[in-house]
Amino acid sequence: MEENYRKKIRRFQRRLNLEAWLRAGTVGVLVGSIGMVLCLLYGRMVLHRIVFTESVMAALGILLVATAATYIMLLPKKKELLARIDALGLKERMITMEELQGEETVIAKKQREDAIQHLEQLDTGQMKPRLYSKPWIGIAVAAVLITVLLLVPVPKNEKEEQTAQNALEVELMDEMIVALSALIKEAKLTEVHKEGLQEIVDALAVSLTPEDSTLTRTAKITMSSKRLDLYEAAEQDKVTMLKQQADNSETAKAEVKSARTEQIRLAQVVQDMKNIMGISIDILNQVEGTFWTPGAPLPGASQEKEETEGEEFPEEEDMMEWEELPEGEEPMEGEEPPSGEELGEHGEQQDSMDGAVSMTGTELIYDPEQGEIGYGMVFEEYYQAILKALTEKEISEEVREMIEDYATTLE
Amino acid sequence: MVTEEMLQEFKQKCDGIYKELGKDMIGQKDVVEGCVIAMIAGGNVLLEGVPGVGKTRLVRSLGKVFDLPFSRIQFTPDLMPADVTGTNIIEKDKDGNSKFRFQPGPVFTNILLADEINRATPKTQSALLEAMQEHTVTVMGESYKLEEPFFVLATQNPIEQDGTYPLPEAQMDRFMFKLVITYPNMEELLEIVNITQKTMDEIAEAACNAKELLRMRETAREIPVAEEVMKYTMKLVMATQPSGDGASETSKKYLRYGASPRAAQALITTAKVKALMDGRYNVSYDDINSLAYPVLRHRIKLNFEAVTGKITPDRVIEEIIHELNQKQSSVLPLLKHKK
Numbered sequence: 047m048e049e050n051y052r053k054k055i056r057r058f059q060r061r062l063n064l065e066a067w068l069r070a071g072t073v074g075v076l077v078g079s080i081g082m083v084l085c086l087l088y089g090r091m092v093l094h095r096i097v098f099t100e101s102v103m104a105a106l107g108i109l110l111v112a113t114a115a116t117y118i119m120l121l122p123k124k125k126e127l128l129a130r131i132d133a134l135g136l137k138e139r140m141i142t143m144e145e146l147q148g149e150e151t152v153i154a155k156k157q158r159e160d161a162i163q164h165l166e167q168l169d170t171g172q173m174k175p176r177l178y179s180k181p182w183i184g185i186a187v188a189a190v191l192i193t194v195l196l197l198v199p200v201p202k203n204e205k206e207e208q209t210a211q212n213a214l215e216v217e218l219m220d221e222m223i224v225a226l227s228a229l230i231k232e233a234k235l236t237e238v239h240k241e242g243l244q245e246i247v248d249a250l251a252v253s254l255t256p257e258d259s260t261l262t263r264t265a266k267i268t269m270s271s272k273r274l275d276l277y278e279a280a281e282q283d284k285v286t287m288l289k290q291q292a293d294n295s296e297t298a299k300a301e302v303k304s305a306r307t308e309q310i311r312l313a314q315v316v317q318d319m320k321n322i323m324g325i326s327i328d329i330l331n332q333v334e335g336t337f338w339t340p341g342a343p344l345p346g347a348s349q350e351k352e353e354t355e356g357e358e359f360p361e362e363e364d365m366m367e368w369e370e371l372p373e374g375e376e377p378m379e380g381e382e383p384p385s386g387e388e389l390g391e392h393g394e395q396q397d398s399m400d401g402a403v404s405m406t407g408t409e410l411i412y413d414p415e416q417g418e419i420g421y422g423m424v425f426e427e428y429y430q431a432i433l434k435a436l437t438e439k440e441i442s443e444e445v446r447e448m449i450e451d452y453a454t455t456l457e
Numbered sequence: 458m459v460t461e462e463m464l465q466e467f468k469q470k471c472d473g474i475y476k477e478l479g480k481d482m483i484g485q486k487d488v489v490e491g492c493v494i495a496m497i498a499g500g501n502v503l504l505e506g507v508p509g510v511g512k513t514r515l516v517r518s519l520g521k522v523f524d525l526p527f528s529r530i531q532f533t534p535d536l537m538p539a540d541v542t543g544t545n546i547i548e549k550d551k552d553g554n555s556k557f558r559f560q561p562g563p564v565f566t567n568i569l570l571a572d573e574i575n576r577a578t579p580k581t582q583s584a585l586l587e588a589m590q591e592h593t594v595t596v597m598g599e600s601y602k603l604e605e606p607f608f609v610l611a612t613q614n615p616i617e618q619d620g621t622y623p624l625p626e627a628q629m630d631r632f633m634f635k636l637v638i639t640y641p642n643m644e645e646l647l648e649i650v651n652i653t654q655k656t657m658d659e660i661a662e663a664a665c666n667a668k669e670l671l672r673m674r675e676t677a678r679e680i681p682v683a684e685e686v687m688k689y690t691m692k693l694v695m696a697t698q699p700s701g702d703g704a705s706e707t708s709k710k711y712l713r714y715g716a717s718p719r720a721a722q723a724l725i726t727t728a729k730v731k732a733l734m735d736g737r738y739n740v741s742y743d744d745i746n747s748l749a750y751p752v753l754r755h756r757i758k759l760n761f762e763a764v765t766g767k768i769t770p771d772r773v774i775e776e777i778i779h780e781l782n783q784k785q786s787s788v789l790p791l792l793k794h795k796k
Contacts, residue, residue: 129685137741142683153459153679157738 051162057170058131059122065175066120067113072177074113079187081108086191094206134172136164215263215330216256222267222326223251226319233315236308239281243315246273260330265445267323267330269452276455278316279421285309429453459679464733466669467676471734473664474522481518481659482511483652484645491636491751492519492610494734497673498726500633501589501609503574503624503755510638511649512612516570517659519610523670524663525567532577534620538584542594543601559596564588567604567667571611575621582628585609589631606670626758633723635755680729682740687725689781690745694721696777697757705784707776711763716756723752746778 082105089097122130128140139161146154226247230240250270254263285305292298432453436446474493482489488504492515495502504512513529520527530541543562547555563569564585574582588594592603611632613624629635641649665673682690695703697715708715728744735744754770763773 132741137737137739137743138683138686139737139739139741141685142681142739145683146681151459151679152461152464153681153738156461156464157681160736160738 051165054165054168054170055127055131058173059127061170061173061175062122062127062130065177066117066122068175068177069120070113070116073116074109074111076183076187077112078105078109079191081105083187083190130173131165131168134168136161136168139164211260212256215258215260218326218329219254219263222322223247223254225322226250229315229318229322234311235315239308239312239315242277243274243319246270246277247319249273259442261442262445262448264327264330265448267327269448271320271323272452273455274316274319275421278313281309281312459676463672463676467673467733468736470665470669470673477522477661477664478515478518481652481661482515483648484641485511485515485638488515488636488638490734491634494727494730494748495634496523496606496608497670497677497730498633498723499606499608499674500723500727501611501631503629503632503635504610504612504638505615505635506612506638507616507640508614510640512638513570513572514659515638516568516610516612518661520568521659521661522664523568524666525606525670527568527570528563528566529570529572530563531572532574532581534576534578534622536577536581538581539596541581541584542588542596545597557597559599559601561601562594564594565601565603567606567608569607569609571609573614574611575613575624577622579622579625582622582624586628586631589628606667606674629755630717630719632755633727634751636751637754677730677733678726680733680738680740682725682729686740686742686745689742690724690728691721693745693749693778693781694718694724694753696781697753697774705777705780707773707780708757711760711766711768711773713758713760716753720752720756724748727752749774749778 082101085097085101085104089095089101125141125144128144132138132140139157143158143161146157227244230243230247233240233243235243247270250266253266258266285302288305289302292302432449435441436449436453441449471493475489478489478493492502492504496519504515506512516529517527530536539562541562541564543560543565545557546560548558549555569588571585574585588603588607589609592605592607594601594603609632613621640646692703694716695701696705697708697712697720698704699708699712699715701715704715724745725740727748728740731744731748732738732740750771753774757770757773759768759770759773762768
């Protein structure tokens with residue numbers, strides 16, 4: 047009889063364990079769902095993205111922990127088990143028997159016999175699991191989940207936007223370098239000039255890094271543009287010197303002519319390269335959305351390109367005519383190659399960019415009607431503007447150093 | 458110490474008592490059972506019912522079935538305490554000397570029927586207080602012990618309230634049960650009429666004597682009560698006390714005051730008897746709940762709101778039980794369960 051009693055109790059215990067699992071699972075699902083909602087909210091509000099996979103993983107983790115913890119809490123003790131059995135119609139026989147355990151009075155024995163007898167008449171199936179029947183909790187959790195997923199907007203992530211912008215800029219820089227290199231390769235220049243220009247492009251390519259800011263990139267391109275100007279001015283200087291030293295021999299004339307032709311081609315290539323750089327700076331500024339114009343000449347140069355598009359560079363025969371012009375008489379704009387008279391006091395070629403402004407971007411330094419200005423005329427003011435900007439403006443260390451290097455090369 | 462024989466005897470005697478009472482009392486099973494439980498438990502019973510529903514007949518039958526001396530006092534406004542308890546009378550002995558001799562009143566019996574108890578004055582009603590609780594009578598400073606078992610079975614009429622004196626709370630509390638006798642239904646009425654056509658006398662025979670009754674009481678008192686059931690009983694009683702810590706919302710709303718500790722004692726004592734009569738050797742929640750009505754209905758005092766709202770004490774008790782069960786199952790919803 048005792049053995050049967052124990053078996054029966056164990057069967058009821060198993061049913062209650064199952065019930066505890068089911069109830070713990072319900073609690074686990076509820077807590078897990080809440081955890082998932084919180085994770086999604088965290089992702090949206092703090093990380094600025096939908097962290098669905100992470101949320102699901104977190105929810106599963108919480109579910110498991112909550113289920114286990116709840117199960118331990120719900121695991122029925124013996125007294126609770128007996129009370130549940132009593133609730134099946136045993137009228138508190140079991141809990142009384144438990145309290146009378148060990149007593150050997152007639153009443154205690156009779157009570158025990160009576161309780162066991164009634165217990166044997168019970169079927170374990172009579173103990174139905176008592177589960178939580180509150181569907182509104184599930185509905186509420188689902189509603190919150192859907193609301194979080196659908197209605198709460200993802201705030202803009204500046205960091206991500208910056209990353210995307212940077213990727214675009216890096217790509218743009220690569221394309222610019224490729225375009226510049228291709229231009230040099232296809233140009234009708236001597237190998238010496240090609241190498242010289244390629245060196246400037248390579249130096250620019252090396253200096254550009256993915257970590258650069260838009261401002262830094264713009265400054266580096268501007269600096270390379272200035273190097274191109276310097277390179278071109280130096281070549282111009284050489285041609286002028288050659289012209290001055292040349293005698294009236296046919297050989298000398300031919301040499302001068304050849305040098306000037308090469309110089310004109312170089313000027314055209316340099317102009318095209320600056321146009322490409324100007325377009326790149328334009329795009330950089332548009333990508334960033336701030337339209338900062340560190341040196342308006344380059345964007346201006348692109349305009350110039352548009353204006354002169356379709357015009358053909360003078361052929362060698364035409365250049366011969368320039369040679370015939372009387373000394374001091376200036377050729378027409380657009381046709382005339384740079385001459386020694388146009389060089390500034392430092393012997394460098396004048397800047398020929400329409401609409402050019404100073405580094406500050408506010409002060410006009412030439413008469414726009416004339417359309418040309420000597421480099422020497424603007425150098426002092428340009429240099430002073432750089433120094434002023436370096437001392438007064440908020441410029442990052444990296445850019446500051448670069449500007450200083452650049453200013454040094456001007457000297 | 459309770460023996461196997463005592464348990465068997467209890468069962469046999471109970472069967473016999475019900476069998477004999479069934480001869481005189483048609484229907485009214487709850488009232489009959491209540492009276493038997495109270496008598497075995499040693500408590501007094503207040504029977505309430507309109508005239509002619511068998512209150513007096515029930516009491517007379519009980520006297521016969523339990524084979525106990527039976528006295529009846531018809532309470533009237535001019536009834537004096539001495540008419541109930543007895544009095545000292547002057548008597549001359551053989552030598553011609555006068556001396557007081559105590560002449561016992563009708564209270565000196567085993568079963569006292571106090572018919573229409575609410576018609577006597579409070580002074581006379583109070584004469585029963587000591588007898589009901591201590592089973593003693595004190596006259597002129599001398600106490601006289603009543604013979605055991607002693608029961609007071611009082612009746613009162615819920616109508617015709619003119620010229621009546623409602624029982625004071627102290628006396629009410631001394632009644633273990635208040636049983637309400639209702640009108641019989643058609644079948645019961647038919648049977649009652651048929652039986653009484655032959656004879657108006659009670660035909661029940663003795664099924665138990667005083668000694669056996671006392672032994673049955675002793676047996677019932679040994680029935681164990683689980684701790685949880687005991688706690689539940691205390692909570693139930695405390696729930697009726699509107700100003701107490703365990704007051705239920707219902708009692709706060711409808712009661713002026715609740716049941717005394719005597720009610721808790723009565724609940725446990727009678728629940729033991731009921732359990733044993735049902736063939737159980739332990740007390741259940743159901744025993745407590747079913748006995749809460751006769752034990753508590755005369756111990757709780759309705760407030761003005763309940764009276765004007767025609768809320769009955771039974772309704773209040775029902776609400777309190779319901780509320781208590783709800784509370785029991787919702788304190789720790791993860792662990793507790795509804796009974």
